[in-house]
Amino acid sequence: MAEGYDVLLRDGGIAHVRPLRPGDRAALHELVDRSSERSAYLRFFTGGRNTAHAYMDRVTSDKYRGHALVAVMHERLVAVAEYIPMDDDRADLAILIDDAVHGHGLGTLLLEHVALDAAGHGVRELVAEVLAENRPMIRVLHDLGLPVGQRFEDGTLHVAITAEPTAGLREGIEARDHEAERASLARVLAPRSVAVIGASRDERAVGHKVLRNLLDGGFAGPVHPVNPNATEVAGLTCRPGVPAGVDLAVVAVPAAHVLEVARDCAKAGVAGLVVLSSGFAEAGQHGAEAELLQVCRSAGMRLIGPNCLGVVNTAVRLNASFLPHPPVRGRIALMSQSGAVGAALLDRLEVSAFVSVGNKADVSGNDLLEYWEDDDGTDVIALYLESFGNPRKFARIARRVTARKPVLLVKSGRSDAGDRAVRSHTAAAATPDVAVDALVRAAGVIRLDSVHDLIDTARLLASQPLPRGRRVAIGGTRAGLRRWPLMPVSVAG
Numbered sequence: 001m002a003e004g005y006d007v008l009l010r011d012g013g014i015a016h017v018r019p020l021r022p023g024d025r026a027a028l029h030e031l032v033d034r035s036s037e038r039s040a041y042l043r044f045f046t047g048g049r050n051t052a053h054a055y056m057d058r059v060t061s062d063k064y065r066g067h068a069l070v071a072v073m074h075e076r077l078v079a080v081a082e083y084i085p086m087d088d089d090r091a092d093l094a095i096l097i098d099d100a101v102h103g104h105g106l107g108t109l110l111l112e113h114v115a116l117d118a119a120g121h122g123v124r125e126l127v128a129e130v131l132a133e134n135r136p137m138i139r140v141l142h143d144l145g146l147p148v149g150q151r152f153e154d155g156t157l158h159v160a161i162t163a164e165p166t167a168g169l170r171e172g173i174e175a176r177d178h179e180a181e182r183a184s185l186a187r188v189l190a191p192r193s194v195a196v197i198g199a200s201r202d203e204r205a206v207g208h209k210v211l212r213n214l215l216d217g218g219f220a221g222p223v224h225p226v227n228p229n230a231t232e233v234a235g236l237t238c239r240p241g242v243p244a245g246v247d248l249a250v251v252a253v254p255a256a257h258v259l260e261v262a263r264d265c266a267k268a269g270v271a272g273l274v275v276l277s278s279g280f281a282e283a284g285q286h287g288a289e290a291e292l293l294q295v296c297r298s299a300g301m302r303l304i305g306p307n308c309l310g311v312v313n314t315a316v317r318l319n320a321s322f323l324p325h326p327p328v329r330g331r332i333a334l335m336s337q338s339g340a341v342g343a344a345l346l347d348r349l350e351v352s353a354f355v356s357v358g359n360k361a362d363v364s365g366n367d368l369l370e371y372w373e374d375d376d377g378t379d380v381i382a383l384y385l386e387s388f389g390n391p392r393k394f395a396r397i398a399r400r401v402t403a404r405k406p407v408l409l410v411k412s413g414r415s416d417a418g419d420r421a422v423r424s425h426t427a428a429a430a431t432p433d434v435a436v437d438a439l440v441r442a443a444g445v446i447r448l449d450s451v452h453d454l455i456d457t458a459r460l461l462a463s464q465p466l467p468r469g470r471r472v473a474i475g476g477t478r479a480g481l482r483r484w485p486l487m488p489v490s491v492a493g
Contacts (some may be wrong), residue, residue: 006297007113008180010238012187012271013073013300016307017113019066020059020080027070027077028056036099042134043096051095067121070115071106074199075298081110082118089124095137095160107140112173115146119163126161129231145172160217161476174396181370185363188272188302189353189371190316191247192221195270197261198252199225199233206276207252210310217319217326221247247271250310252319255279255288258306262292266299274320275306282307282357288345293361308358309339314351315377327351331379333372335365337386338412341451345384348455350462352377364389366397373401380461382408382454388439394441402444406461409447410454 004018066084080312145168198207310321314329330350
């Protein structure tokens with residue numbers, strides 16, 4: 001928790017949550033100055049800001065006894081939530097949020113994490129005093145998924161919240177995470193407009209191939225080629241920079257220029273980047289990749305890649321990739337960490353979507369499972385993974401998704417040689433094979449041994465209904481059939 005973590009808001013924005021630091025004093029005073037008179041009144045029970053400013057000085061002093069979390073968006077501190085332990089096992093609870101981000105779900109997210117942090121420090125009850133007219137805050141406190149008691153006295157509502165990680169709290173966090181994850185990816189995987197940065201007149205160049213695939217695929221939205229050294233590419237007028245408000249920017253420039261491009265996209269309000277360029281963590285440039293991710297997170301942009309092939313969504317005729325052959329529309333959503341394997345799979349599968357994640361600096365299989373879970377055009381989800389970034393989160397999400405749709409997995413790097421090969425081109429760290437088996441079995445994921453098995457199984461599940469009950473028998477001469485993962489069966493042979 002020392003470095004914090006990112007949370008996704010209802011509108012798809014990203015906020016970074018971390019503990020309060022003494023150096024945040026100036027930013028807290030700026031938050032107070034940006035707050036309306038009414039917001040200051042509802043938080044501090046006074047109409048002036050002097051009380052609020054004096055309080056921020058105390059919060060950042062070495063005499064502060066409380067625990068506080070802050071949220072940062074676009075490099076600006078936009079919220080602070082705190083609890084101050086009393087003499088017993090109770091603590092006072094309070095929160096102040098920038099008026100500009102009201103209604104985005106940030107208050108709920110912060111208070112959920114404050115409640116978990118308080119419970120971890122032995123607090124059993126959080127106490128808040130809320131003016132009766134502050135209905136939005138009263139609603140947030142009641143929606144936390146924790147037991148709540150209240151009493152009304154002299155125009156103030158005294159709220160007592162049991163600080164324990166209940167099933168309701170965890171379910172609420174999971175539901176909000178799921179909703180926010182989908183929202184954050186919607187403009188990236190189903191964009192209304194696309195810019196190709198590095199669009200080239202050279203037909204052999206990656207930027208030209210991406211632009212050509214977008215046009216030939218019939219994408220209905222505006223497509224903007226960006227190249228300061230050209231006036232026209234593929235019959236479209238070139239722009240020297242990315243236009244404002246573009247949903248998706250596909251970046252096909254040398255690695256040395258990617259950070260500059262990302263900063264320009266952040267200023268233009270781009271929702272997401274697909275960085276095709278290599279030369280990052282897979283080439284030992286971990287610092288450059290970390291800086292790229294920081295630029296994207298500070299601006300609320302999602303990042304696919306770097307070092308990837310691109311993205312496909314056949315429902316909206318989006319082929320933002322440099323694949324050699326056009327994808328065929330179907331009911332299988334495909335994610336591949338390896339570009340070569342992804343291209344081979346696309347030649348043999350009919351897909352609803354394809355995402356090449358490359359180095360997985362941001363968007364990962366966990367994020368895509370969240371998105372495809374509710375995608376009406378997807379019946380089967382197929383994953384080719386070289387590493388698990390967050391195995392626990394994968395297991396939790398996959399367990400829920402597999403109750404609705406089959407999830408297929410091929411995990412590379414089974415041997416030491418395979419592990420070395422994986423590291424050489426996507427900077428992935430392989431998870432021990434026995435741990436992968438246990439993980440996917442517990443999550444209900446169908447693990448397959450090869451890409452050929454993945455193709456056959458995905459085709460079967462996309463074209464045939466799942467058998468019901470235990471009325472399927474499989475006969476054969478190999479004991480390996482006893483490990484058949486698809487369904488409960490009686491085995492002969």
